[in-house]
Amino acid sequence: MPHPALASYLLRARYGAQAPAITLAASQVLDQLLGHRSVRHFLPDALPAGTIETLVAAAQSAPSSSNLQTWSVIAVQSQPSRDRLAELTGNQAHIARAPLFLAWLADLSRIARVAGRAQRSADGLHYLDTFLMAVIDAALAAQNAVSAAASLGLGTVYAGALRNRPEEVAELLGTPDGVFPVFGLAVGWPDPVRPAAVKPRLPQQAVLHHERYQTPAAEAQDIAAYDAAMRGFQAGQQMPQQDWSAQALDRLRDAPALKGRARLVEALHAAGFSLR
Numbered sequence: 001m002p003h004p005a006l007a008s009y010l011l012r013a014r015y016g017a018q019a020p021a022i023t024l025a026a027s028q029v030l031d032q033l034l035g036h037r038s039v040r041h042f043l044p045d046a047l048p049a050g051t052i053e054t055l056v057a058a059a060q061s062a063p064s065s066s067n068l069q070t071w072s073v074i075a076v077q078s079q080p081s082r083d084r085l086a087e088l089t090g091n092q093a094h095i096a097r098a099p100l101f102l103a104w105l106a107d108l109s110r111i112a113r114v115a116g117r118a119q120r121s122a123d124g125l126h127y128l129d130t131f132l133m134a135v136i137d138a139a140l141a142a143q144n145a146v147s148a149a150a151s152l153g154l155g156t157v158y159a160g161a162l163r164n165r166p167e168e169v170a171e172l173l174g175t176p177d178g179v180f181p182v183f184g185l186a187v188g189w190p191d192p193v194r195p196a197a198v199k200p201r202l203p204q205q206a207v208l209h210h211e212r213y214q215t216p217a218a219e220a221q222d223i224a225a226y227d228a229a230m231r232g233f234q235a236g237q238q239m240p241q242q243d244w245s246a247q248a249l250d251r252l253r254d255a256p257a258l259k260g261r262a263r264l265v266e267a268l269h270a271a272g273f274s275l276r
C-alpha cells in the first residue's frame, strides 16, 4: 500500500517550495514515477532469470504509432561488449559494471523485409516522420521497461551517448541498413552504498501551459531559483556545482560540444535512412 505522505515527500524533493499539491488518491505507480532517479552505481550481481523477457514484455505493451512497432532492442550481457560500449559512450563506467545493457533501436528494416517478401513498395519508410515515429516508439517502449525495472527494485540509466560514435556502435551490434541504435539503457541492482537521489526539476509553471503557449512571465526568476536548487542537489551528492542554465548552454554550445552527434544526419544516411 502506498504511504499517504510519500507522494508529498517526493514532490518536495522534485520541486522544493514550489511543489504542487496532489490531492488525488495515493497510488503505488505514482509514487514510483515521482521517485524516479537515474542510477549510475550498480552492484555487479546477476539479474534473475526472466528479467530481460519481463522488461521486453513491458516495453512491447507500450503504445505504438499505428501499431507499426518500428523498434527492436538488443540485450547485451557479455563483458567485452559492455566494456566496448562503455568506451564508445565516453567511458561511462556504469555501462561496464551493470550486468545488462539494452540498446534500443529505431528499426525500419522489419517492414522493409515485409515489403520485400510481399513485393510491395514501402516508400513511406524514407520519410523523416517515419524515422521520428520509430524513435518515439522506441522511447515509449524503453520508458515502460524503465518503470518495470523500478517496480522490481532494479536501477536504470539511459545512454544517449550511444549516438556519439554511431558507426562503431552499429559495427559492434551488427545492425543492418534501416536500423539505428537511438539510445541505450544500463540495468542492474542499485549499489546501496551509493544511492541516487531524486533530482529537482523546473517548476511546473515553467513547462505547463493552458490552452495556448505563453512564454512564462517569471521564467528568468524560475530558472535562477532552479539553478540554486540544482546547486543544492549537487552539493548533497558531492558533485561539482554548476548552474543548470550554464550546464545546458555548455552542453549545446557548438558542434564539438555535441560529442560526435552533430553528424547524426550523415550517420543516418549511411545507415540507409533517407529522411526525405
Ligand SMILES: Cc1cc2nc3c(=O)[nH]c(=O)nc-3n(C[C@H](O)[C@H](O)[C@H](O)COP(=O)(O)O)c2cc1C
Pocket (backbone or CB within 6 Å): 036, 037, 038, 039, 040, 089, 092, 157, 158, 159, 160, 161, 162, 183, 197, 198, 199
Ligand atoms: C534519452 C536520454 C539519454 C541519456 N543519456 C545519458 C547518458 O549518456 N549518460 C548518463 O549518465 N545519463 C544519461 N541520461 C540520464 C539523464 O542525465 C537524467 O535522466 C537527467 O539528468 C535527470 O536525472 P534523473 O533521471 O535522475 O531524474 C539520459 C537520459 C535520457 C532521457
